[in-house]
Amino acid sequence: MILITGANGQLGYDFQRLFKSENIDFIATDVNDLDITDINKIREFVKDKNIDMIINCAAYNNVDKAEDEVEICTKLNTQAPYELSIVAREIGADFVTYSTDFVFDGTKNSPYTEEDIPNPLSVYGKTKLEGERKVLASYDRSFVIRTSWVFGVANNNFNKQVMNWSKSKDILSIVDDQISSPTYSKDLAYYSWELIKTKKYGLYHLSNGDEASKYDQAKYVLDKISWCGTLNPAKTSDFNLKAKRAPYTKLDSSKIEKIINKKIPNWKEGIDRFLAEL
Numbered sequence: 001m002i003l004i005t006g007a008n009g010q011l012g013y014d015f016q017r018l019f020k021s022e023n024i025d026f027i028a029t030d031v032n033d034l035d036i037t038d039i040n041k042i043r044e045f046v047k048d049k050n051i052d053m054i055i056n057c058a059a060y061n062n063v064d065k066a067e068d069e070v071e072i073c074t075k076l077n078t079q080a081p082y083e084l085s086i087v088a089r090e091i092g093a094d095f096v097t098y099s100t101d102f103v104f105d106g107t108k109n110s111p112y113t114e115e116d117i118p119n120p121l122s123v124y125g126k127t128k129l130e131g132e133r134k135v136l137a138s139y140d141r142s143f144v145i146r147t148s149w150v151f152g153v154a155n156n157n158f159n160k161q162v163m164n165w166s167k168s169k170d171i172l173s174i175v176d177d178q179i180s181s182p183t184y185s186k187d188l189a190y191y192s193w194e195l196i197k198t199k200k201y202g203l204y205h206l207s208n209g210d211e212a213s214k215y216d217q218a219k220y221v222l223d224k225i226s227w228c229g230t231l232n233p234a235k236t237s238d239f240n241l242k243a244k245r246a247p248y249t250k251l252d253s254s255k256i257e258k259i260i261n262k263k264i265p266n267w268k269e270g271i272d273r274f275l276a277e278l
C-alpha cells in the first residue's frame with residue numbers, strides 16, 4: 001500500500017490518477033487527513049495499514065512568503081520530510097520526496113547535474129536543501145527528486161495565472177531573465193514512478209526537456225490560447241520580490257533518463273497536453 005501526502009496538490013493529484021489507471025493501491029491524504037508536521041500523527045496513521053511506500057507531495061511552495069514565514073516553511077520543507085523518512089524506516093517502507101531547482105544560485109550556464117554544489121538564495125531553497133540532506137542522511141531507501149516550475153491540472157500554477165491575467169489585461173510584462181524548465185506534474189508523476197520501481201535510491205533531477213524563461217513559457221501559453229494582447233519582456237529587478245531569484249536553474253535529467261531508459265518530453269509538449277486536459 002502506498003501512502004501519498006499532500007495528495008490534493010498538483011503532483012499528488014497526478015500520482016492518484018496514475019495509480020488509479022495502473023490499479024495500484026494507495027491512500028491519498030492531505031493536510032486535513034494527515035498533517036505531516038506532526039510525527040506522532042504520522043506514526044499513528046501508518047499503524048496496521050501495510051504501507052510499503054510513502055510518497056511525500058506536500059510542501060511549502062510560496063517562495064516570497066517564505067521569507068517572512070521561516071518557521072512554517074522549515075517545518076514543512078525540512079522537518080516533515082525528515083520525520084516522514086524516520087517513520088518510513090521504522091515501518092520498512094520506501095520513501096520518496098521532492099525538492100527544487102531553487103537549491104542552486106544560477107551562476108552556471110549549462111544544466112545543473114546532481115553533482116553540482118547547491119547554494120540556495122532564498123529561505124524556500126535553503127529549507128528544501130536542508131530537507132534533502134536530512135532525508136538522504138537518515139534513510140538509505142529514500143528518493144529525493146528535484147524538479148522545477150511545476151504545472152498541472154490540480155491546484156494553482158504559473159500557466160493558470162497567465163491564463164487568468166489574459167482574461168482581464170491587454171498588456172502583460174513577464175520576466176525573461178529567469179531560465180529553467182516548466183514541468184508537467186503528470187510527467188513528473190509518471191517518470192518518478194518509472195524511477196521508483198527500479199529501487200535505485202538517491203538524489204535525482206527530473207524536469208521536462210529544453211529550457212525556457214518565464215517570458216517564453218507565458219508566450220507559449222498565450223499563443224496557444226490565441227490571446228490578442230501585448231506581451232512585453234521584463235526583468236526580475238522590475239518587480240519588488242521578497243525572495244531573491246537565480247537567473248538560470250535548468251536541471252539536467254540525464255541521470256534518471258539513463259536509468260529508466262526513457263527520454264522525458266520537452267516542456268512545450270507538456271503544456272500542449274496540459275491545455276488539452278484543462
Ligand SMILES: NC(=O)c1ccc[n+]([C@@H]2O[C@H](COP(=O)([O-])OP(=O)(O)OC[C@H]3O[C@@H](n4cnc5c(N)ncnc54)[C@H](OP(=O)(O)O)[C@@H]3O)[C@@H](O)[C@H]2O)c1
Binds near residue numbers: 032034076147154185
Ligand atoms: N510548484 C512548483 O513550481 C515546484 C517547483 C519545484 C519543486 N516543487 C516541489 O514539488 C513537490 C510537489 O509540488 P506541487 O506543486 O504539487 O505542490 P502543491 O500543489 O503546492 O501541493 C502541496 C500540497 O501539500 C498540502 N499541504 C500543505 N501543508 C500540509 C501539511 N502540513 N500536511 C499535509 N499536506 C500539506 C497542500 O495543501 P494546501 O493547498 O491546503 O496548503 C497541497 O495540497 C513539492 O515538494 C514542491 O516543493 C514544486
